[in-house]
Amino acid sequence: MIMTFMEVILTRYVPLSLFIALILALGAFVLPAQISAESLLQGAHAVTSSMPKSCRACHRGMRMAIAGEEKVCFSCHGDAAERSMMQSRGYLVGSVELADIKTVLNKPYNHPVLAVANVHRQNETLPEDQLKAPRHAECVDCHNPHVVSKENPFAGIPGRRVVNAIVDIEFEYELCYKCHADSANLPGDSTNKHAEFKVTNPSYHPVEGEGAKAYVISLKDPYKARAERPGDVSILTCGSCHGNDDHNGPKGPHGSNYEGLLTENYVTADGYSESAFVYALCYKCHERSSILGNESFPEHARHIIGQTSPGGGTSCYSCHDAHGSSKYTSLIRFNEDVVEPSRDGRLEYKQTVGVALSGSCTLICHGVEHVERSY
Ligand code: HEC
Ligand code: HEC
Ligand code: HEC
Ligand code: HEC
Ligand code: HEC
Ligand code: HEC
Ligand code: HEC
Incomplete structure (x- = not known):
């Protein structure tokens, strides 16, 4: 999200509740047009026919502060009981079909949205450059709730470095690379995905x-x-x-x-x-x-x-x-859990240059040795 100087000042130095109150109360009249409620909120969550209470659909309670954890999202994107509560309180109206992401996150192989809490920080920069930083993934790491849209679920997520500036990501893989490529804190059994996918390989x-x-x-x-x-x-x-x-x-x-x-x-x-x-x-x-x-x-x-x-x-x-x-x-x-070097210490694959479907392997697999075994 590109912020104006005024927005930066306001978001950094004015307490959130005051800021939201300011925008809502004065919005279009006193403040520059760019920071009116309408322009801060774009895309799917700005549709007032389904979310008439605007900011308050998510920023609730006395302080309106928000931590970027999943709970606030589940009130509409979780199970039907929570969603109907939001409907009865007028935060969500109309007949939009919303996906139940909570049930999917509870499947055995998942992003650890539920398992990890209080690690995501507003204004954090990813990829992580600290070796020991705990790993995390929250809804707001992949979706910017202020600009997300059906057409572009990761609209407004900053991430791509162009010379010295960080610009919004354009392709899905750029989102994934924020945590699965150059991160200093990759788990030991994980690899840099950009190194695997780059087109010079x-x-x-x-x-x-x-x-x-x-x-x-x-x-x-x-x-x-x-x-x-x-x-x-x-x-x-x-x-x-x-x-x-x-x-x-x-x-x-x-x-x-x-x-x-x-x-x-x-x-x-x-x-x-x-x-x-x-x-x-x-x-x-x-x-x-x-x-x-x-x-x-x-x-x-x-x-x-x-x-x-x-x-x-x-x-x-x-x-x-x-x-x-x-x-x-x-x-x-080769999967080195099952494939080892040959007795003379070589683990190699060679494709015969210029000859289709021809090459050779040198290795030991399940006890069977190949030394330049060709096909
Ligand atoms: C769909 C839910 C949702 C709606 C609607 C929403 N917000 Fe937010 N907002 C969030 C979440 C979640 C965060 C925390 C993001 C994070 O931790 O990275 C946040 C963060 C913020 C921040 C501080 C962080 C920043 O971006 O620098 C401000 C200020 C803010 N919202 C203002 C507003 C205003 C004003 C509105 C209404 C015009 C609004 N929000 C509507 C979910 C929402
Ligand atoms: C008050 C209810 C409400 C809350 C709270 C809410 N959303 Fe939404 N969300 C909606 C509605 C309504 C849409 C538009 C669905 C449509 O157009 O079919 C939407 C759309 C989306 C989309 C676009 C994909 C789609 O299904 O259209 C994403 C992604 C999304 N929300 C993520 C979030 C995240 C992340 C949070 C928490 C920070 C959040 N939402 C909080 C109501 C909500
Ligand atoms: C690791 C990144 C990541 C995390 C974390 C994440 N999402 Fe998503 N989500 C995506 C991507 C990518 C898509 C788009 C998939 C597509 O369109 O192929 C998506 C799609 C969606 C959709 C649209 C589903 C549909 O069928 O159209 C909703 C709604 C949504 N996410 C909400 C959430 C909520 C709420 C959370 C947290 C509870 C969350 N997401 C966490 C990456 C993520
Ligand atoms: C904000 C950080 C973040 C982003 C962005 C992110 N991930 Fe992850 N991802 C994680 C974390 C944390 C884990 C848990 C394991 C780990 O630490 O790598 C994980 C795990 C995974 C796993 C392994 C799950 C398993 O059960 O073995 C896959 C596959 C994966 N992510 C794919 C993706 C894809 C595809 C994208 C982009 C759409 C993406 N991730 C974006 C943080 C992220
Ligand atoms: C053609 C299918 C395919 C595509 C495309 C693909 N993956 Fe995978 N990915 C797999 C398979 C299969 C596994 C499990 C076996 C393995 O670890 O190689 C896996 C495992 C992973 C893991 C867990 C293992 C690890 O190294 O941490 C992550 C994270 C991951 N993929 C991320 C990504 C990201 C990010 C992208 C896109 C840039 C991507 N994958 C595209 C098939 C795919
Ligand atoms: C979503 C579709 C998709 C899936 C799933 C997929 N592939 Fe592919 N695969 C492709 C495409 C497209 C290409 C062509 C790439 C090219 O032009 O070099 C390809 C190419 C390949 C090649 C040849 C690459 C080369 O340079 O010679 C191999 C080997 C391969 N795939 C193996 C696998 C294996 C093993 C799996 C399962 C783990 C898998 N693929 C799953 C779409 C897929
Ligand atoms: C013992 C090792 C080995 C195993 C196991 C193996 N492959 Fe391959 N595969 C190769 C080799 C070597 C080549 C390259 C042949 C050549 O082009 O000279 C290849 C080529 C391919 C290609 C590219 C050419 C094409 O269009 O088919 C695909 C796709 C592929 N394999 C898919 C698979 C899938 C899917 C599996 C598992 C069901 C599999 N392979 C299991 C060794 C293996």
């Missing part, structure tokens, strides 16, 4: 830009390596894979019953019998029959189904990274 799923490969045989409609016809989809979002497992429920990365906060099931461990469900996430976009028909990697079926089927399968995860690979083509990144 040898391979990556196409989120920041179109993919490294111009043709990928297994892709299902409407997904394409290159968008050529209207309706072709060659750019994904984080939300293509992360979000609610209930596809008719509220959209967004609030919670899922699938591990990894994924929209579809995806088993990362080896030893499962292959099925449409086990690798459902990948098969949403990549034709299962093409993968198992070895149309791209001649050894796919042997690994994925396994030689001692049932129960001998290798997960895609043992060979591929779902985000990108800074080292290899074809999203190859």
Whole structure:
């Protein structure tokens, strides 16, 4: 949100209750037009036919101060009982359908909105630069309640650095990078997502830009390596894979019953019998029959189904990274929990330059050694 000098002075130095009272009482008359109630509040929450009490829908109580925790949002975006209370008190009117985000956040894999409290600070800057800072995610980290709209749920969230200024984010991934890229406090088992998705990598799923490969045989409609016809989809979002497992429920990365906060099931461990469900996430976009028909990697079926089927399968995860690979083509990144270096200490994948569907591996996997084993 770009603030005028007056707004900064007012928001920083005038107590909130006084500020809101000032705006409401004097608004359009005395203060410059930019800080009238109407202009501070835009988008979905500024629609007075559904929220006639304006600021007071959220800034309630004597002090009107607000902490940026989820409780205030749940009064309308939570369960039906709370919502009808807001309706009976006249804060919410009309017949708008509001999503129940609270129930979704209670699913087993989620953003820790409910679990973490009192860490978010107004005017904090993300990505976090303190190594030991506790991690958090609140509704207001991803949605600016003063300007959020149905068309742009993250409108007015600052985040993108352009030279020395911080400007509002434009793409969903920029929002996610505020906490999943350069943050000094990333958990130990987590990686910098920008490093995985950047378009200078040898391979990556196409989120920041179109993919490294111009043709990928297994892709299902409407997904394409290159968008050529209207309706072709060659750019994904984080939300293509992360979000609610209930596809008719509220959209967004609030919670899922699938591990990894994924929209579809995806088993990362080896030893499962292959099925449409086990690798459902990948098969949403990549034709299962093409993968198992070895149309791209001649050894796919042997690994994925396994030689001692049932129960001998290798997960895609043992060979591929779902985000990108800074080292290899074809999203190859070996899962080092199961793949070790060969006896002479090499862990390598080589794709034969200029020859389609040809390469070699040097490694030990489940006790089986490959030394420049080619295909
Ligand atoms: C949909 C709920 C909602 C409505 C409506 C709303 N606010 Fe807020 N407001 C919040 C929340 C939540 C925060 C805390 C944000 C944070 O912690 O990052 C906040 C913070 C503020 C702040 C201090 C933080 C800042 O932005 O620097 C001011 C001032 C403010 N609101 C004024 C208003 C005024 C004036 C109105 C009416 C024109 C209004 N708000 C309407 C939810 C709302
Ligand atoms: C008084 C009720 C009320 C409160 C409190 C409230 N909202 Fe909303 N919110 C609405 C209404 C009404 C809409 C518009 C829905 C529509 O147009 O279908 C909306 C829309 C949204 C949207 C846009 C997506 C959509 O469904 O249209 C987001 C995101 C959102 N609110 C987040 C928040 C957050 C975050 C908070 C807490 C800081 C909050 N809301 C507090 C009533 C409320
Ligand atoms: C304000 C910070 C913040 C933002 C913005 C944010 N996240 Fe997170 N995210 C977290 C925190 C905190 C966790 C808990 C684990 C951790 O500390 O990384 C988490 C966890 C996750 C997980 C792992 C969940 C699991 O069950 O394994 C995924 C996936 C994820 N986020 C995706 C996203 C996506 C996609 C976006 C952008 C739409 C996003 N995040 C934006 C803070 C954030
Ligand atoms: C939402 C759709 C979608 C999902 C889900 C998806 N992919 Fe992809 N995938 C694509 C698109 C689009 C491309 C084309 C990228 C390009 O042009 O390089 C691609 C390309 C690939 C490539 C080839 C990359 C290269 O440079 O050679 C591999 C390997 C791959 N995906 C594996 C997977 C695996 C494994 C999964 C499951 C974890 C998965 N994909 C899930 C859409 C998807
Ligand atoms: C093609 C599908 C796909 C896309 C697109 C995708 N992810 Fe993921 N993501 C996965 C899968 C599968 C996992 C679980 C396995 C793993 O950890 O690699 C995962 C795991 C994660 C995790 C938890 C593990 C960790 O490293 O912390 C985070 C956080 C995450 N993704 C963030 C993102 C963000 C941010 C984006 C967008 C910039 C994104 N993802 C886009 C498939 C995807
Ligand atoms: C980590 C970031 C993140 C957090 C935390 C978060 N949201 Fe969202 N939310 C999103 C994104 C991204 C979308 C848009 C998904 C889409 O349109 O694909 C979204 C969508 C929504 C929608 C629209 C749902 C629909 O079906 O259209 C509402 C309402 C909403 N969020 C409210 C909330 C509330 C209330 C909270 C806190 C209780 C919250 N969100 C926390 C990222 C977040
Ligand atoms: C044993 C390692 C291994 C496993 C397990 C594996 N792959 Fe692959 N995959 C490869 C290699 C190597 C290539 C590159 C072949 C080439 O282009 O030379 C590849 C290529 C691909 C491609 C890109 C070409 C295309 O259009 O098909 C996709 C997509 C893909 N794999 C998806 C998957 C999925 C989905 C799974 C799990 C169901 C999986 N892979 C399991 C090694 C593996």
